[in-house]
Amino acid sequence: MDCVVTGGNVKVLAKAIHSLSRIGDELYLEPQEDGLALRSVNSSRSAYACFLFSPLFFSRYCVYTIPLGHAFRCKMAIKCVQAVFRSLSSLEKTVEKCHIELDGEKSRLTFTLHCKHGLLKTHNLSFQDSESLQAVFDKESCANMLRAQPRLLVDTVLHFPPSLEEVSVSVSGERVWFRNHVDDEAEQSKAMLTELCLSSDEFDHFAVGAQTSITFCLKELRGLLVFAESTGLPVSVYFDEPGSPVVLSVTDSVLEVNFVLATLSDDSNLCNHNNNTKRARSPPPPDDFMTDDIDSYLIAMETSELAGPSDALAPRCPSSNHTLTTQPSVDIHRRRLERGEEEEEEEDTEDTERPPNKKVSFVVKGLAVTYTTVGINVTLTPLPLSLYSCSVPLSLFRVSLSL
Amino acid sequence: MKFRAKMIDVGCLNHFTRVVNTISKLTKTCILRLTPNNLYFVLSGKVASGGVGMWCELSQANFFDEYQLEGVAPDANEICLEVTPENLSRALRTSQNAKCVKIKLTKKHCPCLTLVAELPTLSSVSRVVTHDIPVDVIPRRLWHDFKEPSMPDFDVSIYLPPLKTMKNVVDRMKNLSNFLVMEANLNGEMNLKIETDLVSVTTHFKDLGNPPWGDDGSPGRSQSRDPEVMAHTRVDIRKLQQFLMGQQVNPSKAMCNIVHKRIIHLILLHEDVSLQYFIPAVA
Numbered sequence: 001m002d003c004v005v006t007g008g009n010v011k012v013l014a015k016a017i018h019s020l021s022r023i024g025d026e027l028y029l030e031p032q033e034d035g036l037a038l039r040s041v042n043s044s045r046s047a048y049a050c051f052l053f054s055p056l057f058f059s060r061y062c063v064y065t066i067p068l069g070h071a072f073r074c075k076m077a078i079k080c081v082q083a084v085f086r087s088l089s090s091l092e093k094t095v096e097k098c099h100i101e102l103d104g105e106k107s108r109l110t111f112t113l114h115c116k117h118g119l120l121k122t123h124n125l126s127f128q129d130s131e132s133l134q135a136v137f138d139k140e141s142c143a144n145m146l147r148a149q150p151r152l153l154v155d156t157v158l159h160f161p162p163s164l165e166e167v168s169v170s171v172s173g174e175r176v177w178f179r180n181h182v183d184d185e186a187e188q189s190k191a192m193l194t195e196l197c198l199s200s201d202e203f204d205h206f207a208v209g210a211q212t213s214i215t216f217c218l219k220e221l222r223g224l225l226v227f228a229e230s231t232g233l234p235v236s237v238y239f240d241e242p243g244s245p246v247v248l249s250v251t252d253s254v255l256e257v258n259f260v261l262a263t264l265s266d267d268s269n270l271c272n273h274n275n276n277t278k279r280a281r282s283p284p285p286p287d288d289f290m291t292d293d294i295d296s297y298l299i300a301m302e303t304s305e306l307a308g309p310s311d312a313l314a315p316r317c318p319s320s321n322h323t324l325t326t327q328p329s330v331d332i333h334r335r336r337l338e339r340g341e342e343e344e345e346e347e348d349t350e351d352t353e354r355p356p357n358k359k360v361s362f363v364v365k366g367l368a369v370t371y372t373t374v375g376i377n378v379t380l381t382p383l384p385l386s387l388y389s390c391s392v393p394l395s396l397f398r399v400s401l402s403l
Numbered sequence: 404m405k406f407r408a409k410m411i412d413v414g415c416l417n418h419f420t421r422v423v424n425t426i427s428k429l430t431k432t433c434i435l436r437l438t439p440n441n442l443y444f445v446l447s448g449k450v451a452s453g454g455v456g457m458w459c460e461l462s463q464a465n466f467f468d469e470y471q472l473e474g475v476a477p478d479a480n481e482i483c484l485e486v487t488p489e490n491l492s493r494a495l496r497t498s499q500n501a502k503c504v505k506i507k508l509t510k511k512h513c514p515c516l517t518l519v520a521e522l523p524t525l526s527s528v529s530r531v532v533t534h535d536i537p538v539d540v541i542p543r544r545l546w547h548d549f550k551e552p553s554m555p556d557f558d559v560s561i562y563l564p565p566l567k568t569m570k571n572v573v574d575r576m577k578n579l580s581n582f583l584v585m586e587a588n589l590n591g592e593m594n595l596k597i598e599t600d601l602v603s604v605t606t607h608f609k610d611l612g613n614p615p616w617g618d619d620g621s622p623g624r625s626q627s628r629d630p631e632v633m634a635h636t637r638v639d640i641r642k643l644q645q646f647l648m649g650q651q652v653n654p655s656k657a658m659c660n661i662v663h664k665r666i667i668h669l670i671l672l673h674e675d676v677s678l679q680y681f682i683p684a685v686a
Contacts, residue, residue, distance in 0.1 A: 159497045159532055189513050192490045193535040201526035 001031040004060040006097040014085035016051040022223030027078040028133045031063045046262035047220045057254040074127035084123045142238035143209035150228035170213035215264040405473040406508040420495040427488035428649030438481040445549045456681035465675035483541035494518045494534035557660035558634035561587040564608045570647040586635030634663040636684045
């Protein structure tokens, strides 16, 4: 791979990297025929971002296929790449172009900044081979879509304190509400609640199906907004029902950015927002494990078809018993579709006690999972899980990882 | 119990926000007393607040265009709430350019002060921000703790030097010692002193002037007192620093009453707000 970014685009590239650094610790770089893709995902797989720079973004863009037959893909610590583009203001003033090339023999990715006065700053970064990190999502099939100027969203987010973790967005025919989401039962009585109501007029595009409410992490949204505001491009928001991921996208002729964030599933939305106390609460599920994060996460990861990030963030209602206290550091990053068929047999649909919210219940027995990466075969058997049932929201998001 | 108020003037909104910001820097929680004519932010000077007392009085007519209050009972037409001023400050901060701000007492999941701001937009429909700030209603039987403090029988009363200067001095002194002695006399002289094993530092202020207390003060005392003699009080320097840090606007009048070895009583008067702060002496 060999490409050159010139002029103002260097700053755009730098901002993209800074934006990605707010998602995860590693930057996945994949030069493709249709452009250079920079991606990142967070450790709990609940947020994914992808910046796709088309060849037109570059003043020179050459991608060679390596004799091995598959395209070059790598990942590296994002902090290293951030260090190359450290000071944005000086970048603008001094850097004339940035040359990125892959040295196959030495396994190095070289960033050369050509600065004023003939100064050359060369950064040699080592990388790791990686599998492709790609989220499969379908924006067009989402029931709701809003598009707004970044300024509107930045102003909205301003009303919430920087420490706020999650924000709830509710839509109806004519309006959108942004509310801070209060997680903890105990905090509810003491926490200040803020709600901002915007009318559909303020949006460039406002297409809403049924009345919905979704909750997602604000920190990751802020990462995108900083980027969008600097480019001045409108932000499009695609979403469905709670549990389904929300896709935020910024597009122009040379660049396509997609942020896919998990949303809390319906249960949590009902439990935690005071407005929703008006709605009838669904009766507590018969099994304690129903609301156990870890369980649903593990199941989601193991039945890779449904390995949705939303599941990782799923039911956060305070539940009485957690027997599993392991972190998702049964850290199962990459897996193959092994249990796909089995999972389908065991599905039953719609718990009849619950209000229709598109959940799937199934029974899972202790599973063994094979985890393969380049040159290494690892089989993991999770901690003894007794037979239990739990409910997982059906998600449109799939993380499919292939070598 | 009912409370509804509305502010539409930007200047009033800014001013109110600054007052709330000042209060939020002075204390984490305080009592808000609402009466038909005034609002008071009160700290009762008990052990819980470290002995520090605060009394801030605002005349509602100077801030609100509409103000409706129905107190706890017809003969006790006021409402007493415990609030966290930081929340109020946060709610006001982003509403500075609002067309109108309404504050009302509501009951959501708990009693709340709800602030609703209508923000201007380019479209016909305005943006509405609603903040629900949880508060605790103080029952009537505890109201006696939050009465207006009486003017102490002071030994010396003096105008303060510019607060910024005082703050700079106190900031530097804080690095050296935990306690500070404030002394003043009726000749318009004030000293701020710290003393440790290694060093002692004194800052002298002159020609400050002494407020002419008429019937309010203790005229007998001040007349018979030797103008050269200093009255002094030793206080925790952090409390004084906290007071000085919070001040955002220069007051029209700033004075200090010292009760020898007992208490420092600081009074700041702005056009429509008065703030009194009591710092007790430490041994």
